[in-house]
Amino acid sequence: MKKQFPTAAGYVRPKKSLGQHFLADDNIAQKITNSLTLRHQVLEVGSGTGVLTRFLMGHVQQLRLIEIDRQSVAYLREHYASLGDNIIEGDFLKTDLSAIFPGEYSIIGNFPYNISSQILFRVLQYRSQIPQVVGMIQKEVAERLAAPPGNKTYGIMTVLLGAFYQIEYLFTVNENVFIPPPRVKSAVIRLQRKEDFTLGCDEKLFFEVVKTAFNQRRKTLRNSLRGLWTGHFDSAEHAIFDQRPEQLKLEEFIELTRMLTK
Ligand code: SAH
Numbered sequence: 001m002k003k004q005f006p007t008a009a010g011y012v013r014p015k016k017s018l019g020q021h022f023l024a025d026d027n028i029a030q031k032i033t034n035s036l037t038l039r040h041q042v043l044e045v046g047s048g049t050g051v052l053t054r055f056l057m058g059h060v061q062q063l064r065l066i067e068i069d070r071q072s073v074a075y076l077r078e079h080y081a082s083l084g085d086n087i088i089e090g091d092f093l094k095t096d097l098s099a100i101f102p103g104e105y106s107i108i109g110n111f112p113y114n115i116s117s118q119i120l121f122r123v124l125q126y127r128s129q130i131p132q133v134v135g136m137i138q139k140e141v142a143e144r145l146a147a148p149p150g151n152k153t154y155g156i157m158t159v160l161l162g163a164f165y166q167i168e169y170l171f172t173v174n175e176n177v178f179i180p181p182p183r184v185k186s187a188v189i190r191l192q193r194k195e196d197f198t199l200g201c202d203e204k205l206f207f208e209v210v211k212t213a214f215n216q217r218r219k220t221l222r223n224s225l226r227g228l229w230t231g232h233f234d235s236a237e238h239a240i241f242d243q244r245p246e247q248l249k250l251e252e253f254i255e256l257t258r259m260l261t262k
Pocket of ligand 1: 022046050052110112
């Protein structure tokens with residue numbers, strides 16, 4: 001017989017393909033919930049059987065949630081009936097996030113690890129409406145996001161998220177508090193959007209520069225960014241082009257973007 005989620009009345013079978021690892025520790029659920037400080041309008045991503053939802057309901061003013069798994073949605077509708085239409089059955093990665101709430105809202109979730117980077121990329125896309133995110137992700141990914149320049153794990157997500165958000169590594173969570181336990185450790189992070197989240201450069205080009213540079217991270221910038229070149233050849237002599245992307249601070253990526261703008 002397949003293993004089922006053993007709490008409460010309904011049973012939801014954890015599905016690996018959906019990254020379902022249900023949290024089974026109320027103290028941690030409470031701690032994650034408490035980490036959310038912007039509590040006006042809140043979207044929970046991937047509620048599963050509602051372990052976080054239960055704590056969020058008393059903690060935030062307006063809660064909506066989005067869950068892709070029909071079985072979990074049925075469970076949530078039955079056990080959290082007071083949420084009514086605020087329970088959305090859908091794919092977070094394919095939903096128009098501008099229509100979830102009018103204006104700004106925070107995001108919280110024990111994210112499915114197989115798509116945590118995609119979730120964060122989407123947050124970036126909708127950053128004008130999302131001032132805060134509290135999320136549980138794979139520990140290794142959390143460490144990468146918090147890595148300083150020069151570190152081997154410093155990468156695309158570090159730079160892009162760090163451009164617009166302050167990234168905090170809050171705490172580590174062990175495997176044994178989940179059903180079923182994941183193979184890796186987890187960590188809770190908080191992203192707080194910066195007061196001024198404009199970069200002062202062509203932001204579309206900035207994304208392109210960062211992605212292109214890290215996609216060939218062992219090449220010097222002179223070689224990897226050749227295709228984006230629009231300026232005078234003179235600027236290519238600048239010492240910045242001798243570097244590799246993991247050595248560059250955010251400000252230098254911004255400067256680089258300015259140099260590559262006509
Ligand atoms: N919050 C719950 C469940 C975490 S597991 C808990 O802490 O116990 C991750 C959840 O995200 C699962 O319920 C899974 O079905 C859901 N999920 C996976 N992909 C999703 C997507 N693209 N959009 C919305 N929810 C998704």
